[in-house]
Amino acid sequence: MEKLINDFSVGLFFWxxxxxxxxxxxLRRYAWKPILxxxxxxxxxxxxxxxAAEKAREExxxxxxxxxxxxxxxxxxRERxxxxxxDMKNKIVAEAKEAATAEADKTVAxxxxxxxxxxxxxxxxxxxxxxxxxxxVAEKVLGQELSSENKQAEMIGKIIDDVKFN
Amino acid sequence: xxxxxTVFFALAGxxxxxAPAVAQDENHEELHHEQAHVEDAHHEDAHAAEMGAHDHHQxxxxxxxxxGHGNAGDKDIKTIIxxxxxxxxxxxxxxxxxxxxxFPLPVILFDEGMKVFLSSKFHHGEAxxxxxxxxxxxHHGKIYSTDEAGTLNYDEHHHPTNAKPLDFSxxxxxxxxxxxxxxxxxxxxxxxxxYKNSLVPSKSGKFLEPLIIFIRDEVAIPNIGxxxxxxxxSFLLTIFFFIWFLNLAGMTPLGVNVTxxxxxxxxxxxxxxxxxxxxxxxxxxxxxxxxxxxxxLIRPVLAVIELIGLVVKPFSLMIRxxxxxxxxxxxIMSILGLIFIFGSWVASVPFxxxxxxxxxxxxxxxxxQAYIFTMxxxxxxxxxxxxxxxx
Numbered sequence: 001m002e003k004l005i006n007d008f009s010v011g012l013f014f015w016x017x018x019x020x021x022x023x024x025x026x027l028r029r030y031a032w033k034p035i036l037x038x039x040x041x042x043x044x045x046x047x048x049x050x051x052a053a054e055k056a057r058e059e060x061x062x063x064x065x066x067x068x069x070x071x072x073x074x075x076x077x078r079e080r081x082x083x084x085x086x087d088m089k090n091k092i093v094a095e096a097k098e099a100a101t102a103e104a105d106k107t108v109a110x111x112x113x114x115x116x117x118x119x120x121x122x123x124x125x126x127x128x129x130x131x132x133x134x135x136x137v138a139e140k141v142l143g144q145e146l147s148s149e150n151k152q153a154e155m156i157g158k159i160i161d162d163v164k165f166n
Numbered sequence: 167x168x169x170x171x172t173v174f175f176a177l178a179g180x181x182x183x184x185a186p187a188v189a190q191d192e193n194h195e196e197l198h199h200e201q202a203h204v205e206d207a208h209h210e211d212a213h214a215a216e217m218g219a220h221d222h223h224q225x226x227x228x229x230x231x232x233x234g235h236g237n238a239g240d241k242d243i244k245t246i247i248x249x250x251x252x253x254x255x256x257x258x259x260x261x262x263x264x265x266x267x268x269f270p271l272p273v274i275l276f277d278e279g280m281k282v283f284l285s286s287k288f289h290h291g292e293a294x295x296x297x298x299x300x301x302x303x304x305h306h307g308k309i310y311s312t313d314e315a316g317t318l319n320y321d322e323h324h325h326p327t328n329a330k331p332l333d334f335s336x337x338x339x340x341x342x343x344x345x346x347x348x349x350x351x352x353x354x355x356x357x358x359x360x361y362k363n364s365l366v367p368s369k370s371g372k373f374l375e376p377l378i379i380f381i382r383d384e385v386a387i388p389n390i391g392x393x394x395x396x397x398x399x400s401f402l403l404t405i406f407f408f409i410w411f412l413n414l415a416g417m418t419p420l421g422v423n424v425t426x427x428x429x430x431x432x433x434x435x436x437x438x439x440x441x442x443x444x445x446x447x448x449x450x451x452x453x454x455x456x457x458x459x460x461x462x463l464i465r466p467v468l469a470v471i472e473l474i475g476l477v478v479k480p481f482s483l484m485i486r487x488x489x490x491x492x493x494x495x496x497x498i499m500s501i502l503g504l505i506f507i508f509g510s511w512v513a514s515v516p517f518x519x520x521x522x523x524x525x526x527x528x529x530x531x532x533x534x535q536a537y538i539f540t541m542x543x544x545x546x547x548x549x550x551x552x553x554x555x556x557x
């Protein structure tokens with residue numbers, strides 16, 4: 001211990017303290033502050049970049065989800081339009097069928113009516129013809145066979161009845 | 167955190183122990199003095215692991231001592247080795263590199279006015295320096311005032327009784343501190359400048375930035391807290407790199423032993439102490455003088471213990487760094503010295519290997535001690551600024 005105290009150099013202690021304090025002050029001004037600030041700044045910028053990347057990733061994810069939704073919507077829209085078109089087609093076809101049927105019915109009815117009318121006309125004509133023919137026949141028969149008036153009348157009556165039942 | 171500390175103290179303890187153990191090889195009084203200091207330091211950090219290791223190393227040392235006695239006629243070599251080690255550990259007025267290579271450093275004395283002259287005037291301690299009407303002699307690395315003839319008067323312990331002038335010389339250690347301060351300034355301001363172009367570190371910044379961030383994230387923030395740590399960053403970073411670089415400089419063959427000098431470690435510890443007390447908040451002083459949450463009668467007792475702790479903390483900082491670095495140097499040089507004591511290549515190879523191993527260990531210790539000092543300083547700062555919300 002005595003040697004330790006004896007060897008203690010006040011001068012060395014003095015110089016060490018002075019130089020060290022100066023060194024701290026100089027390094028603080030010219031080294032530690034700029035270095036620590038730069039390191040801090042870099043750490044912050046890295047953190048910022050990481051956060052931005054994270055944000056971009058999330059945005060991307062949201063965008064993808066949006067795309068998905070839009071696609072889904074588009075698909076649904078297509079389905080809907082197709083269905084509508086199909087319905088429309090069916091409806092038109094059905095309507096056309098209906099209209100055609102109605103038209104056909106109408107035509108058939110008209111044809112039937114015409115046929116009926118023609119038939120009636122033909123029957124009437126036939127009747128008229130038959131009557132005329134009958135009269136002609138009667139005239140001829142009467143002219144030859146009926147000399148007496150009684151016989152004539154009887155004959156006419158008989159013929160007319162026959163014609164009616166026909 | 168606990169386990170980290172255990173490892174550190176175990177390693178630190180190892181260094182405390184190896185020093186005295188190997189130092190016993192040298193049968194010299196002065197080295198025994200050194201050993202005593204190291205042992206003092208050792209008691210500072212009493213640890214179970216240390217105690218176990220202690221016995222083991224003591225035994226090893228005794229074995230080595232026996233071998234040493236077996237070699238006859240090695241007194242001279244032992245003296246040379248001892249002087250080399252002493253020379254290596256001590257501060258000096260010249261920067262001696264090897265053999266005749268070296269340069270003198272300025273001596274600054276305050277003895278009735280400032281006296282500045284180069285240490286070459288002492289001619290390596292062989293001549294009396296005549297400065298004005300004053301005369302100085304360099305004796306065992308110390309400057310004494312003498313008469314014109316350079317007479318030294320000795321007491322019964324063979325210590326000179328001459329007056330020692332107030333000495334503010336630029337010694338080897340001061341020179342190294344200045345060199346290191348300039349080196350650190352250019353190194354770190356260079357790193358700072360490199361950030362102006364790009365936020366990505368370049369060159370030396372690539373290596374130093376992780377260490378700076380380590381001090382910030384693993385030392386300052388966990389111990390001091392997110393709120394206050396910024397104020398202490400300059401001190402912590404400076405002290406970490408300063409101690410580490412000077413420890414590493416001590417590993418070079420230049421023979422510098424700055425951090426193994428008690429004046430240096432005292433200065434560093436004292437600054438830590440002052441900063442701690444200045445930044446002490448109300449809670450800190452409350453915990454020292456009037457501990458909340460304990461019976462009133464016990465509080466004065468605790469206050470005494472806390473006050474002792476207040477002084478012990480910087481004292482342990484001072485001794486830990488000093489003893490570790492000194493011990494490391496003594497161990498390595500002593501083992502290197504053993505090569506010459508045995509004087510045989512059979513011994514050289516294992517001792518060279520051992521020296522290499524211990525040098526690598528010292529590289530670890532160099533970083534470790536810087537880390538421990540910084541860590542404990544931040545721990546003390548943290549305690550000073552801590553705010554409790556329980557009252």
